[in-house]
Amino acid sequence: MRLHVAPDHPQFLEHYHAARAGIQLPPESTAVERTIKGSLDWLVARYLEHLSEMVDNGQASNLTLMQRRSLLKELTAMTAENGDRFGSFTLHMPQSQMIRIRNSMMATPGKAANMVKAIRALYRWAFEIGLTEHHLARDVSAPRLNSTGATPWTVADLQQYRKVHLPGTPAHLCLTLFMFTACRISDAYRLGPGNEIEIQGQTWIGWQPKKKGSAFVEIPMLPPLYKATRAINADNEAYLMTEYGKPFRSAEGLRNRFKKWCEEAGLGHLSSHGIRKAAGTLLAEEGCTTYEIMSIHGHSEAKTSEIYTRAANRKKLAQSAMSKLTSMDW
Structure with a gap:
C-alpha cells in the first residue's frame, strides 16, 4: 500500500x-x-x-x-x-x-x-455523546497528593528578586504586577492599560479571570504598581512585553520568561503562583477578612480564601496562648 x-x-x-x-x-x-x-x-x-x-x-x-x-x-x-x-x-x-x-x-x-x-x-x-453506554473511568480515583501546591514566596525572596531585577526592567514590573494584583499567570500576560478605569479620581484595574468560575476582579492600583507600569511604556498594548516588543502570546510564554528571571535571581525553585499565595497570606496577616481576599483573588467560594485567613488566625491564637505563659515562674 x-x-x-x-x-x-x-x-x-x-x-x-x-x-x-x-x-x-x-x-x-x-x-x-x-x-x-x-x-x-x-x-x-x-x-x-x-x-x-x-x-x-x-x-x-x-x-x-x-x-x-x-x-x-x-x-x-x-x-x-x-x-x-x-x-x-x-x-x-x-x-x-x-x-x-x-x-x-x-x-x-x-x-x-x-x-x-x-x-x-x-x-x-x-x-x-453516546460513544459508550457507561462512564468507563468514573470509578478510577486519582492518587492522593500530600503537597500543598506552589511554595509561597517569603519577604526575603521578594527582596532577593528585586536586588537582581531593578525598577524600570520588565522583570521588576512582572513581580510587581503579580504582587499588587494577586493575578494568575493566565491573566497577567493579557493585562494592560485597557484594563485601567478611573473611579472617583483614582486609577483602578479590572479584569475577568480566565479560570472557569472566577468572579470579576476590580481593585485600586497602589502606587508601586502604578509607578512600575509607567516606568516601562504606558502606551504598550500589554504591561508585559517580550524582548521583541510584542505582547506575550500565551501564559506559557510568560511562564517560561518568568522562570528565567527567577533563576537569574537564584530563585529557580519558585513560581508565579507562589506570589499569589504569598499575597493571600500577607493580606490575611494584615487583618483582611475572607471576603476581602475573595474580592482581590477572584475566588467565587469562601472556602478557598479561608485557607489564608485560617492560617493567620492560628498564628494570632498561638501568639495569644503563648503570651499567657510569660508570667509563669519557671
Missing part, C-alpha cells in the same frame, strides 16, 4: 500505522480521518477536536487543551507486552488497565493525578 508522505513528514507514523491497518490516507487529512474508527486513537482525536472548539468559543482554557493533548497522546503511545500501541486498541479500555496506567506513574504522583483527570474527562465526554 502506497504512503503519500515521506518519512520526515510530521504525520508519517500516523500514515504508516493506518496503512498497516489497511487504510490508505490522503496526503492531507484531519486527525480523526487518520485514525481507525472505534479505536482509542479515534476517540482521543475526536475529544481533542471537541476541546479545541471549546477553546475557540472561550469555554475552555488553552492550557487545559495543551495539557490534555500531551497526556492523551502519551496514553495512546503506550504499548502492551506484544508491542502494540494502546491507541490501536478499541476505545472501550478496561478499568483495570486504567488503574495499571495510573499505578505505573506513581513515581510522579502529580502527573499520575493529571493523567487520571484527563482519562476521566475523555470518557465522561464519550458517555455524554
